[in-house]
Amino acid sequence: MNDQNLEKYKPNWFQQLLDYMNLKINIIGFNTINYVESIGKAGIVLFIAMFHKPNFRKSFPLLLKQIYSVGVLSLPIILAASFFIGMVLGLQGYTILVKYGADQTVGQLIALSLVRELGPVVGALLFAGRAGSALTAEIGHMKATEQLASLEMMGIDPIHRVVTPRFWAGFYSLPLLTLIFNVVAIWGGFLVAVGWLGLDSGSFWSNMSAAVNFQEDVINGIIKSVVFGFVVTWVALYQGLEALPTSEGISMATTRTVVYSSLLILALDFVLTAIMFGGLA
Amino acid sequence: MGNLVEVRNLTFYRNDRAIFNNLSLNIMEGKITAIMGPSGTGKTTILKLIAGLLQPDSGTITYNSENIHELSRTKLFQAREEMSMLFQQGGLFSDLNVYENVAYPLREHTNLSEQLIKNLVLMKLEAVGLRGSENLYPEELSGGMARRVALARAIALDPKFIMYDEPFTGQDPISKGVLVKLIKSINSALNVTSVLVSHDVPETLSIADYAYIIADGQVIGQGTPEQLQNSKSSKMEQFLDGMADGPVKFRYPADDYAQHLLRVEP
Numbered sequence: 001m002n003d004q005n006l007e008k009y010k011p012n013w014f015q016q017l018l019d020y021m022n023l024k025i026n027i028i029g030f031n032t033i034n035y036v037e038s039i040g041k042a043g044i045v046l047f048i049a050m051f052h053k054p055n056f057r058k059s060f061p062l063l064l065k066q067i068y069s070v071g072v073l074s075l076p077i078i079l080a081a082s083f084f085i086g087m088v089l090g091l092q093g094y095t096i097l098v099k100y101g102a103d104q105t106v107g108q109l110i111a112l113s114l115v116r117e118l119g120p121v122v123g124a125l126l127f128a129g130r131a132g133s134a135l136t137a138e139i140g141h142m143k144a145t146e147q148l149a150s151l152e153m154m155g156i157d158p159i160h161r162v163v164t165p166r167f168w169a170g171f172y173s174l175p176l177l178t179l180i181f182n183v184v185a186i187w188g189g190f191l192v193a194v195g196w197l198g199l200d201s202g203s204f205w206s207n208m209s210a211a212v213n214f215q216e217d218v219i220n221g222i223i224k225s226v227v228f229g230f231v232v233t234w235v236a237l238y239q240g241l242e243a244l245p246t247s248e249g250i251s252m253a254t255t256r257t258v259v260y261s262s263l264l265i266l267a268l269d270f271v272l273t274a275i276m277f278g279g280l281a
Numbered sequence: 282m283g284n285l286v287e288v289r290n291l292t293f294y295r296n297d298r299a300i301f302n303n304l305s306l307n308i309m310e311g312k313i314t315a316i317m318g319p320s321g322t323g324k325t326t327i328l329k330l331i332a333g334l335l336q337p338d339s340g341t342i343t344y345n346s347e348n349i350h351e352l353s354r355t356k357l358f359q360a361r362e363e364m365s366m367l368f369q370q371g372g373l374f375s376d377l378n379v380y381e382n383v384a385y386p387l388r389e390h391t392n393l394s395e396q397l398i399k400n401l402v403l404m405k406l407e408a409v410g411l412r413g414s415e416n417l418y419p420e421e422l423s424g425g426m427a428r429r430v431a432l433a434r435a436i437a438l439d440p441k442f443i444m445y446d447e448p449f450t451g452q453d454p455i456s457k458g459v460l461v462k463l464i465k466s467i468n469s470a471l472n473v474t475s476v477l478v479s480h481d482v483p484e485t486l487s488i489a490d491y492a493y494i495i496a497d498g499q500v501i502g503q504g505t506p507e508q509l510q511n512s513k514s515s516k517m518e519q520f521l522d523g524m525a526d527g528p529v530k531f532r533y534p535a536d537d538y539a540q541h542l543l544r545v546e547p
Contacts, residue, residue: 058389141375149334150372150431154386155362157354 042238048157049164049237062165070131070166070233071173075180077130078123082181085118086110086188093189094197106199107208110189115212115221116277119182121269124228127174128261132236135166136257139240140250148241163237170233171226178225220276227268232261285310285442285474286331291340293323293330300326302498303340313468313475315489317482318496319520324478325369327495328444331476332366333357344442362390365440369447371431373419379406380415383434390438405433410459424451432460436467442474443467449481457481461488482521486510494520 093109139162142148148158186208193199212218236257243253286308293301300323308314308331316324329335331342333349342349344360352360373382383402387393393401406412409429419427428448435443445464449457465488468475479485486492486506494502494509494517502509502517509517535541 145375146368146370146372147374149329150366150368150374152334152358153332153361153364153366153368154389155358155360156389157358 038238038242041242042234045159045163045238045241046167046234048159049167052160052164054164059165062161063168066165066169067173070135070169071177074127074130074173074177077126078177078181079184081122081126082119082185083188085122086114086185086190087192089113089118089185090189090192090197094193094199103199104203105207105211106189106193107204107206108211110186110193111208111212112217114182114185114189115217117221117269117273119178119185120221120224120228121265123178123181123225124174124232124265125262127170127177127229128232128236128258128265131170131173132232132257132261133254135170135233135236136240136243136254137250139163139166139237140243140245140253143241143243144245144250163241166237167233170236171229174229174232175222175225178222182221216276220272223276224269224272227272228265231264231268235261235264283310284308285345286476287341287343288327288331289341289343291327291330291342292338293326293335294338295326299498301337301340304495304498304500306493306500306503308474308476309491310474311468311472312490313464313477313488315477315479315485315492317478317480317485317492317494317520318501320480322495323498324480324495325446328366328446328476328478332361332364332444362438363441364444365435365438365442366444367428367432367435367446367448369450371419371424371427373422373427373431373434375419377418378415379411379417379419379422379430382419382430383437386434386437401437402433405437406430408436408463409433410456425453425456428452429456429460432463439471440473442476444476444478446478447480448477449479449484457484464488482523496520 089110090106093106094103097103097106097109139148142162148162151158151161190201190204194201194204239253239257239260243249284307288304288306291301291304292299304327306314306316316327318324326335330337331344331349333352336350344364347360349357349360374385377385380402383405384398387398387401391398402415403412406415409432411426411429411433414422414426414430419430422430428451432445432448448460448464452460461484464475464477467473468488477485477489486509489506491505492503492509493500496516501520502512502514504512509521512518512521536544
């Protein structure tokens with residue numbers, strides 16, 4: 001056999017390993033570029049949606065309509081969930097604290113855990129599931145049925161007409177829903193702790209009002225809900241615009257909205273809590 | 282009359298597949314230009330490219346002597362105010378009824394009184410035979426009716442340039458006949474430039490002033506309807522007579538049929 005023939009029978013595992021690594025590096029590079037590109041595109045969409053000169057005569061009715069569908073239609077789930085969460089907090093708080101003779105502080109426990117954490121976080125998670133998914137599905141459907149392209153062809157920017165009113169509606173609605181969540185949950189906790197378990201009503205309210213600081217607790221909770229409203233709505237709208245115009249594409253985009261929003265809410269909650277209450281600021 | 286739209290050396294890829302490869306064509310002002318071809322040849326894509334809804338990989342498309350893909354976003358939207366497109370699926374806004382859909386462009390781009398808008402909407406709906414359906418929502422319309430409402434909306438602002446994407450698909454013979462006459466009369470009465478994308482050969486050729494037939498990313502034939510019908514080109518004959526076998530590929534590339542059937546899949 002000459003050298004050329006011998007070359008054919010040499011094991012080429014090294015070459016295969018190189019090819020495999022090359023392929024993997026290519027895939028990582030491709031995915032990274034796509035990821036960075038999509039963040040850039042989402043940023044551009046947000047910029048155009050937020051910073052264009054509004055025409056109040058046309059924009060205000062659109063905003064009201066979206067506040068109704070994003071905010072008002074989310075009320076039933078917020079009311080029901082907050083009522084049950086408040087009742088559970090009252091029940092759990094009372095049964096644990098009574099063992100230490102600290103059952104008078106149930107009101108304080110309920111109020112602080114709600115206004116600082118549960119109100120903004122659970123409210124935002126419910127909002128992502130109810131309103132975020134609906135926004136993505138609606139915009140994805142508008143894309144699939146050529147409604148967005150029709151707007152473009154009429155010389156109307158779909159971001160101004162479709163994205164902007166939905167963005168502001170989500171941004172304004174979630175803090176208001178969070179406040180409603182807090183009030184109803186405290187009332188649910190009161191019903192259980194005072195109405196059912198017999199805790200003194202005066203100590204329930206007086207301990208609560210003594211412990212809750214408006215600036216530190218309530219305002220910080222609202223700031224959290226403003227940030228969550230901003231993020232959930234942004235994610236939902238961008239996923240809708242980027243959805244593949246098929247049934248499967250829309251369903252995948254809707255799932256992504258709920259998953260990404262939920263993870264971002266929890267991660268941002270940690271960061272905000274560390275800044276607001278953990279002494280990082 | 283000159284050309285309102287000029288497509289020069291257009292190349293457009295979707296993933297790795299070349300939809301158009303060095304394609305050139307002209308849309309003459311005030312005329313009806315038909316673009317025909319088998320399914321999947323990119324007839325809708327060419328309209329979206331002309332409208333600036335898609336970006337070409339290379340080549341230029343000029344509208345009124347301006348490269349549509351080099352216009353700023355504001356100028357592009359201004360140019361689109363004098364264009365209109367009838368989409369294949371209609372593109373009606375699902376949260377608005379028929380009346381509001383047709384009134385939408387009028388409300389957006391004019392300051393007309395409500396009474397005048399009502400008159401215009403009813404005139405456009407009467408033209409497409411759907412006056413009386415004002416209160417219906419898009420989900421209550423059949424596919425053909427939805428496209429007629431979309432046509433009424435497309436002509437609401439009396440545009441200078443209309444692109445029709447498969448206007449005859451899903452229409453019954455009566456509606457088809459009415460639409461053919463309507464497209465012709467809109468074109469001649471308002472001196473509109475029209476592009477008609479379709480694979481309904483007899484209807485399209487009956488009103489077109491000039492037609493292009495595209496396949497495999499290229500123009501395989503062009504001319505007036507008479508020239509096309511008298512053409513001896515085997516590609517043209519195959520398309521116009523609707524034959525599966527011929528130089529224009531009907532079948533997707535695949536292995537030998539018998540071998541494919543007999544092959545045992547792992």
